Amino acid sequence: MIRRATQLLAAFTAERPALTLSQLARRTGLPLTTTHRLVGELVECGLLERHPEGTLHVGLRLWEIASLAPRGLGLRELALPFMEDLFAVTSANVQLAVRDGHETVFVERLAGRSAVPVYTRVGGRFPLHPTGVGRVLLAFAPPDVQEAVLTGPLPRYTPHTVTDREALRRVLADVRSHGFAVNDRQVSEDTLSVAAPVHGADGTVIAAVSLVVQAGSALPAALAPAVxxxxxxxxxxxRDSAVRDV
Incomplete structure (x- = not known):
């Protein structure tokens, strides 16, 4: 039952935030009667909400529960003041992300009206190899994770996206050597990102923060120190938070 309920919740996406009962059944492959029963229980629990016109949406209760994830809310609250400082200086996109399996999950993002448009959003997922934060997280990931990503599909987003496995291995080695990643037009033709690792209390890399600017508007070497x-x-x-919690 939990697995089926998860299937229903996962059917909602940024592109399809509202679905009908029949659409949910088709997208999950569950029988309509099963979908109807589970949706009723999810609505009763507040995990789904039913719009007056009949469509279903993710419920506020689900957001409340998800916000308690330690790699989400806790990390975000500690990181936000520093991200705001970087945003105040640059007026560019400032992003915070963590790794979940073989994907990047964005947990916070600051952007102004003048910031270059990006494809990422808070709560959104993206492959590890093409983004600045993703490359940082991949560079410091366990060897088995690195191999799984490098030997799996590496989608190309622009003509500049590095999809050659050996070239990407060299890129990751460079990230570990210099302590930051530079991504020039890897996801879109008009973006340049610089990202750096965030270390947890035990010294391991648990997140990455990045600055995304208009391609050609600044030299990466000038952006890296601030990031x-x-x-x-x-x-x-x-680290200070971990010490206080002991």
């Missing part, structure tokens, strides 16, 4: 300083600040806040 690294932001990452160090978040890492320090995480």
């Amino acid at each position: 690294q300083a932001t990452a160090r600040g978040i890492s320090r806040a995480l």
Whole structure:
């Protein structure tokens, strides 16, 4: 039952935030009667909400529960002041992400009206190999995760996206060596990102923070120190929080 309920909740996407009962049944492959019964229980629990016109949406109660995830809300609250400082200086996109399996999950993002448009959103997922934060997370991931990603599909988003496995191995080695990643037009033709690792209390890399600007508007070497300083600040806040909780 839990697995089927999860299937129903996972059927909602940023592109399809509202679905009818029949659409849910088709997207999950569950019988309509089963879908009807489970949806009724999810609505009763507040995990789904039913719009007056009949469509279903993810419920506020689900958001309340999900916000308690330690890699979400806790990390976000500690990181936000440092991200705001970086945003105040640059007025560009500032993003915070974690790794979940072989994907990047964005847990926070700051952007102004003048910031270059990006494809990412809070709560959204993206492959690890093409983004700045993803490359940082992949570079410091366990070897088995790195191999699984490098030997799996590597989608190309622009003509500049690195999809050659050996070239990507060199990129990851460079990230570990220099302590930051530079992604020039890897996801879209008009973006450049610089990302740095965020370390947890035990020293392992648990997240990555990035600055995304208009491609060609700045030299990566000029952006890297500010991004690294932001990452160090978040890492320090995480260590201090762990000490207070002991």
